[in-house]
Amino acid sequence: MRAFARLLDRLAFTPARNGKLTLLRDYFSAAPDPERGWALASLTGALTFNEAKPQFIRKAVEARMDGVLFSLSYDYVGDLAETVALVWPALPGANREPELPEVVDALRSASRREVQALLERWLDALDADGRWALLKLLTGGLRIGVSARLAKQALAAMGGVAVEAIEEVWHGQHAPYEDLFAWLEKRSAKPTAEAPARFRPVMLAQALDEEKDLSVLDATDYAAEWKWDGIRVQAAHEGDEKRLWSRTGDDIGKSFPDLLAAMNFQGVLDGELLVKGTKGVAGFADLQQRLNRKTADAALQARYPVFVRVYDLLMDGSEDLRSLPFRQRRERLEAFTARLSKDRFDLSPLQPFAGWEELRALRANPPAGDPALAEGLMLKRWDSIYEAGRPKGPWFKWKRDPHLIDAVLMYAQRGHGKRSGFYSDFTFGVWKEDENGERHLTPVGKAYFGFTDEELKQLDKFVRDHTAERFGPVRSVRAGWDFGLVLEVAFEGLNRSSRHKSGVAMRFPRIHRIRWDKPAREADELSSLEKLLDR
DSSP states (O other): OHHHHHHHHHHHTOOSHHHHHHHHHHHHHHSOTTHHHHHHHHHTTOOOOTTOOHHHHHHHHHTTSOHHHHHHHHHHHOOHHHHHHHHOOOOTTSSOOOOHHHHHHHHHHOOHHHHHHHHHHHHHHSOHHHHHHHHHHHHTOOOSSOOHHHHHHHHHHHHTOOHHHHHHHHTTOOTTOHHHHHHHTTSSOOOOOOOTTOOOOOBOOEEOOHHHHTTTOOGGGEEEEEEOSSEEEEEEEETTEEEEEETTSOBOGGGOHHHHHTOOSSEEEEEEEEEEETTEEOOHHHHHTTTTOSOOOHHHHHHSOEEEEEEEEEEETTEEOTTSOHHHHHHHHHHHHTTSOTTTEEEOOBOOOSSHHHHHHHHHSOOSSGGGGOOEEEEEETTOOOOSBOOSSSEEEEEOSSEEEEEEEEEEEEOSGGGTTSEEEEEEEEEEEOTTSOEEEEEEEEEOOSSOHHHHHHHHHHHHHTEEEEETTEEEEOOBTTBOOEEEEEESEEEEOSSSTTSEEEESOEEEEEETTSOGGGSOBHHHHHHHHHO
């Protein structure tokens, strides 16, 4: 437990992404099996204890110290695990310090009435860092700036393989991942990727630079389609297994049982999850009513009926199509989609164009109906294979005006009047690369409207759950390369500013939508704003 506690402590106080990668790689290389496997499971959210509840932590500490004193301490610190770790009146030498696998095995088999006794015994044996690590493990709220993606990248660095190779086999592996580590250490063959309905690493697009890219690209090499205003999903049905994956490999199928029920095909589709409206596609706000829910009752399903607008076919039955050029995949997709439920799946139409000027005009003035809800255009080379990651050249995204950026929430402040009980004024930032090649967030604006009352409650909860520091009425929100809340910000214009650290100031910024589905690392760069400013 001591090595795991040391890892968590150092990760929590290491802001740089490369530093976190090094810590993780070194730990995975040095720690024995199955300790490192259980650590990996906890870092990636794959380890939960059904019978271990936060209420047992409170009962344990209130049995050892005055309840009022604990409540005051908890109110000041703001984090249950940190508070208990600091105030616990331990009995040094009372028990043997437990090992991480021992803790995991005991909690996985313990009944609810046995958990509190186990917890008290372990807390007595551990120091403050160990107690904090134990309680974070128990509650599943590590909050140390490490995402599942970063953990996989550390594994890739450890084994000298591409992170896409890790993702390809990930959903076929189970904690404590001994086969996975054996492969990475060259002690065995690569684990099988043949888990039915597994996640396939997605192909992403580069942002189009109109001045630079259009001058060298040949329009005849590319197909164009609208960039839809939903969330990217992968619908997989193989054998008896059905899964709906987000772009980052999270299984979101429980939120959309109506869509899973309509997946009467064998294969894997790539597309955009949208909500049907009375006249075509509903807005993103309607889709948000279905996102991040553990269940969706019949009324919610009927009010916000979802469907997938498909634009690629990765598997046709048992045949892997990813190595085929886009033109052939598109032909197969058209035939495949024709056999699907029209209520739940439709084909993203291609937009014919003779040259870039014609396409630029289409982008600026889309026809009425569904395309009016598009974010812009996607350009895809006809000869492009489906390649995981973000290769340069095959796919481009060409966003529409008005100005929209993806930024990361950095600070929040309480509002005034009826909003005085909520954090409603939000400062956001974009990525900036320093002279050492490290990316850091730099603030570029502040917004306090553009969201509904329900979204305000969600934002307020996120701020309270992920506060990193307090500065009077302002809270610093946990934000980094591998964790953060992305806000799509709309603004009317941009000015140079010597008063702002970023050098830019936005005119009339507002929260256009909350991107719960988007990783912080995919937020925009300061250089993108500087190019816009130059234009």
